[in-house]
Amino acid sequence: MSSKNYNSGYVFGITLVATIGGLLFGYDTAVISGAEKSIEAFFAIPLGLSSFVHGATVSSALIGCIIGGALSGFFSSRLGRKKSLLIAALLFFVSAIGSAFPESLFFVYGEPSVGLLLLFNLYRIVGGIGVGLASAVCPMYIGEIAPAEIRGKLVSLNQFAIIFGMLVVYFVNWAIANGQALEWINRIGWRYMFLSEGIPAALFGILVCFVPETPRYLALVRKEEQALAVLKKINGSVERAQHILDEIRQTVSETAGGKIFSYGKIVIIIGILLSVFQQFVGINVALYYAPRIFESMGAAKDASMLQTIVMGLVNVVFTVVAILTVDKWGRKPLLIVGSTGMAVGMFAISGLAYFNIIGISTLVFIILYTASFMMSWGPICWVLIAEIFPNKIRGRAVAIAVAAQWAANYLISSTYPAMMEFSGALTYGFYGSMAVLSALFVWKMIPETKGKTLEQMEQYWKK
Numbered sequence: 001m002s003s004k005n006y007n008s009g010y011v012f013g014i015t016l017v018a019t020i021g022g023l024l025f026g027y028d029t030a031v032i033s034g035a036e037k038s039i040e041a042f043f044a045i046p047l048g049l050s051s052f053v054h055g056a057t058v059s060s061a062l063i064g065c066i067i068g069g070a071l072s073g074f075f076s077s078r079l080g081r082k083k084s085l086l087i088a089a090l091l092f093f094v095s096a097i098g099s100a101f102p103e104s105l106f107f108v109y110g111e112p113s114v115g116l117l118l119l120f121n122l123y124r125i126v127g128g129i130g131v132g133l134a135s136a137v138c139p140m141y142i143g144e145i146a147p148a149e150i151r152g153k154l155v156s157l158n159q160f161a162i163i164f165g166m167l168v169v170y171f172v173n174w175a176i177a178n179g180q181a182l183e184w185i186n187r188i189g190w191r192y193m194f195l196s197e198g199i200p201a202a203l204f205g206i207l208v209c210f211v212p213e214t215p216r217y218l219a220l221v222r223k224e225e226q227a228l229a230v231l232k233k234i235n236g237s238v239e240r241a242q243h244i245l246d247e248i249r250q251t252v253s254e255t256a257g258g259k260i261f262s263y264g265k266i267v268i269i270i271g272i273l274l275s276v277f278q279q280f281v282g283i284n285v286a287l288y289y290a291p292r293i294f295e296s297m298g299a300a301k302d303a304s305m306l307q308t309i310v311m312g313l314v315n316v317v318f319t320v321v322a323i324l325t326v327d328k329w330g331r332k333p334l335l336i337v338g339s340t341g342m343a344v345g346m347f348a349i350s351g352l353a354y355f356n357i358i359g360i361s362t363l364v365f366i367i368l369y370t371a372s373f374m375m376s377w378g379p380i381c382w383v384l385i386a387e388i389f390p391n392k393i394r395g396r397a398v399a400i401a402v403a404a405q406w407a408a409n410y411l412i413s414s415t416y417p418a419m420m421e422f423s424g425a426l427t428y429g430f431y432g433s434m435a436v437l438s439a440l441f442v443w444k445m446i447p448e449t450k451g452k453t454l455e456q457m458e459q460y461w462k463k
Contacts, residue, residue, distance in 0.1 A: 006147040007236045014211045015154045018141045019161035020204040021085055021134035024092050026165025027197055028127045029065075032058055034173025038190035043117050059413070060121040064128020065135070065406040072136035073399025080221075081141045082213045088133040089205035093198055095127025100195035110187070127197075136402040140394065143386030144214035145234065148453045152326035155386050159379035160319045165200075166287075167312050172196050216391050216454065219248045247455040251391045260397065263390050263461040270445055271385060271397055275405035277438040278381040281342050282431030283373050284409055285416045286311075286366065314367050318374035330450040331380050332442055338376020339439035345369030346432030354425035377438070387449045390458040 032039075036058055044054040068091075075084040102120040103109045139155050146154040176192050177185050215234075218227035224245065231241035260268065326334060345368040352362055389397040419427040447460055 005149070005236075005240065006234055010233055011146065011150075011154070014145060015142050015157060017204075017207045017211050018085065018138050018145075019158050020200060020207065021088055021138040022158040022161030023165035023168070024088075024197070024200055024204060025131050025134045025138070026162035026167075027169045027200060028061065028092060028095070028131050030166040030169045031173070031193055031197060032061070032124075033170070034177065035190040035193045038186045039120075041186040042190065043112050043120070046112050047114060047117070049117075057117065057121055057124075059410070061124045061128035061131065062406065062410045062413070064125035064130075065132040066128075066403055066410065067125070068129035068132020068134075069136055069402035069406045070132070070399055071129070072133050072402060073396035075133065076137050076140060076217075076398070077395035080213050080217050081137055081144065082208060082211065084133060084137045085141065085208045086205060088130045088137065089201055089208060091126055091130030091133065092201035093205065095123050095130060096194055096196075096198035096201055098123030099127065100191040100193075100198075132402065132406060135406075136398050139382040139386040140398050141214055143383075144216040144394075144454070145212075145230075147234065148451055148456075150327055151387065152331065152380075152383050152450065153323050155383040156319070156323040156326050156379035159382055160316070160323060163312075163315045163319050163374070163378075167316065169193075169196075170309075170312065215245070216248055216252075216394075219245065220252050220391060224249065244453070244455075247453065248391065251455050251458045260393055260400075262393060263458070266445075267388060267390075267461050268397055268400060271388060271401035272404045273441060273445070274381050274384055275401045276408045277434065277441060278377050279405060279408035279412050280431075280434040281339075281373065281377065281438060282346065282412060282416075282428075282434070283370070283378070284413050285431070286370055286373075310363075311367065311370055314371050315374050315378075318371040319379055321375040322379045325375075326380060326383060327450060330448050331384055332446055332448050334376045334380055335442045335446070336439050338372045338380075339435050339442065341372025342369050342377075343432050343435035343439070345372060346428050346435060350425045350428035350432060353428055384446065384449065387452075387454065388447070388457060388461075390461060391454065 039057060040054050043049065043057065044051075068088075072084065075087060079087075098104070099120060101109075102116055102123055103111075106119070107113065107116045139158050142155050142158060143151060173193050176189050176196070180189055212230045212233070213226070215227040215230045218224070218230065227248070228241055228245050231244050232238060235241045235244065322334065345365045348365040349362065349369070352365070385398055385401050416427070419430070447457070449457060452460075
């Protein structure tokens with residue numbers, strides 16, 4: 001369809017505001033990478049804490065992510081998508097200030113204690129709840145606002161924002177630490193790293209005040225005049241807006257809607273499996289442990305950090321590939337191609353690890369693997385989670401899928417070191433096998449959603 005069927009400037013404007021939530025998702029999950037060693041120096045070493053306690057501190061935000069993902073259904077269904085984004089912005093802001101200066105209310109500045117460590121972890125969990133909430137509500141918001149013909153592209157922008165947020169914070173952390181003495185970084189520098197998140201969090205909160213609630217949610221709570229007004233702004237014509245509202249009205253007024261299994265169990269199972277496969281292919285292992293992977297395969301420390309930056313650039317480039325192709329080629333073809341590329345990459349790395357072959361070939365196959373993920377499962381999993389669920393159950397169904405995703409993320413990330421101690425070849429072989437299974441899952445179970453309205457997808461599940 002031509003761009004005359006919707007008000008492109010307005011649609012892209014409100015989408016960009018929503019994607020700041022994605023940027024904060026990436027920012028919050030990656031900010032810890034620059035501060036991790038300083039937190040160890042500030043808390044773990046003076047207090048004589050084990051590496052297990054330090055590891056739990058570094059990953060504590062993931063607990064919040066699971067909670068935020070699970071609660072997102074309650075917030076988005078009861079308060080609306082827009083208010084849920086405002087709550088996420090507030091949580092990000094509180095976490096940024098609290099993580100930077102956890103002593104503010106109860107403790108003496110600069111004196112580590114177990115109580116202070118617990119409070120720091122609490123602030124990180126608060127930020128994690130913001131991440132979990134944003135990871136569910138941002139793609140849902142964009143999916144419900146976007147015209148069908150560009151919905152894939154717009155929801156994929158959220159994944160680009162996540163990756164971009166990670167890149168931004170790597171550079172922010174580097175700029176804060178660059179040229180400074182290690183003692184200053186361990187005492188003060190790490191605080192500025194967390195504090196820096198307060199700027200995009202405040203901007204996000206302010207800008208969300210100026211975007212509309214989604215027409216699907218407004219129709220769901222019987223505010224049809226407001227829903228029609230938003231649809232007019234998006235679609236630029238009264239007739240088209242009224243036609244879409246009639247379709248939405250039909251889906252939200254049907255007696256079948258409401259209970260989570262109203263449209264059968266299969267749609268919920270597909271949402272959960274999409275989330276689980278996105279994590280079980282091992283992408284967060286590649287992202288979180290990239291320097292360690294490269295070092296274990298023979299790269300010097302400086303070289304491993306450089307290779308991590310190369311991977312970061314690959315992530316951005318191939319996420320753009322997905323944005324440009326998702327509405328042309330469709331969701332299923334991209335996912336199957338991505339799964340195939342990931343399987344080839346992981347099985348090759350498994351073989352190299354087995355024969356202890358170290359060199360440029362390892363980097364090539366890790367890049368093949370991450371590029372395949374970023375052009376497929378990275379963004380398109382979020383696109384499908386935003387698209388496949390019927391209007392009446394979308395808030396709660398997305399919450400189930402996103403909570404499953406964060407739980408799978410935690411499971412895969414936390415088991416990686418132990419699996420590598422047992423066998424590197426089998427570890428990478430496992431992720432390769434998951435990539436093969438993900439391709440079969442898409443081929444057999446996923447419906448193509450390209451160009452379909454959210455209401456047409458609802459009719460699909462009713463059949």
